[in-house]
Amino acid sequence: MDMLLMPFQFPFMQNAFLISAIVAVPTALLSCFLVLKGWALMGDAISHAVLPGIVLAYVLGLPLILGAFAAGMVTAAATGYLSENSRVKQDTVMGVVFSGMFGLGLVIYVSLNTNVHLDHILFGNMLGVGAEDLWTAGGIAAVVVVALLVKWRDLMLHAFDPAQAQASGLPVGLLHYGLLTILSLTIVATLSATGLILAVGLLIAPGATAFLLVRRLGAMLWVAVVVCLISTLGGTYASFFLDSAPAPTIILILTAFFVAAFVRRTILVRRATLA
Template identity: 75%
Template sequence: MIEAALVPFQFGFMQNAFLIAVIVSIPTALLSCFLVLKGWALMGDAVSHAVLPGIVLAYIAGIPLIVGAFIAGMLTAVATGYLAENSRIKQDTVMGVVFSGMFALGIVIYVSIQTNVHLDHILFGNMLGVEPQDLWTAGSVSVLVSAALILKWKDFLFHAFDPAQARVSGLSVNLLHYGLLGILSLTIVATLSATGLILAVGLLITPGAVAFLLVRSFAAMLLVAVIVCMGSMLAGVYLSFFLDSAPAPTIVLLLTLIFVLALVRKSLRTRRASATV
């Protein structure tokens, strides 16, 4: 039984999948805490879909795909913020229009060119086909994003709770706002080879939502989110080997299950507290 349980670790492609899972889990988990508190769940969804045309255009131009993805993500985020601030339309409506339009544009451009890059790998990821270059890219982005969030977590937290008070306190609200958008775009680039564009949303929201239900302090929330995300990713990759399923959807299903369990636990504790009052 022990030998059978260790079989997945004997293959190089599985080792790379486990490694990319560890690398990606840290920045996505940290960022998810800020997105949950700030109410930017739809923003993560919007940016993850909107980078598709940037990826396709980068392929046509012969430049690294991550460059096109980052530029498209930032343009989408900036355009969404500008339209929301300078029109009567609410931000969630603007995001819905912008990301659906960008995603449709990416699909139209993709089907109009000849490419050996399969669309499924872009949309849903290809963890079992991760190459050393992908590991280096994801690792570099992970270190950069994690360092920025850890060093400036108090400022980002203050801005998430009360932007007006943050401005009065002397913080650069615009820098924090667009800095967080830039971090979001970079994180999606890091997850591109692992979970793809669509399933990246699960990693950017669920770990923070689970931690929000389990703990009360933000520092503990960051730690719990990382543990939940990393554990789910490693377990999802491991289980996918025996279930003969794709790793990314398996990971998201595990995260969803953990969220449901955390929600049930929170509800039971709330009922007990109400009953004792």
């Protein structure tokens, strides 16, 4: 029993468990809407594109989260403008924009002598989370969760049928850019936990898994949160004994959940077909 409880005895592990629980809820809820709207690549794009904002914020002496949020919003706005005013499809535009922003961030980082460790930005530093990181992530998570729960019905209609949402009198533009703002904020909240590269796993896998398991959005939201909480807390706990980094371990558990849900769904479909 002492061995099983050992991870909870260390302050750095306690903070890791806290940040895991904090980021799990907003990322799980948001992932449902990203999956339904087909914005998986948008989450990937913004999570990579915030790198130049982080580096520039460090150079200017500004909070890193401010630079990350600004870069995320620039990426979202540029993607929306280019996709609406060109013949190029949105997924192609997102690929060009996020790769360009990520490349710009790497060039700026290499050209400047900074004390910011690139590995911590890209892959997170969950075991080095401090009180300031917890408060920042907690504040952002609270705002994101409240916004999604208050507007989840409007966002659902906007995700399934934007034309019907507009005909119903919903502020489609506000919902569109509001969701992009929430996405940028959520990525900022996950910076200290999973970093930029692995953040997309938290933003896609819980919703994709829940989509395979249930058919109602209300149930999908709850299932996604449960799956994400089990994965984040379980991955952090397992990483202590495996001597691995918590963030990749979390993503592996999320992937295992998705594969299990996919296999289950395939078996059910085959049974229904044979019946």
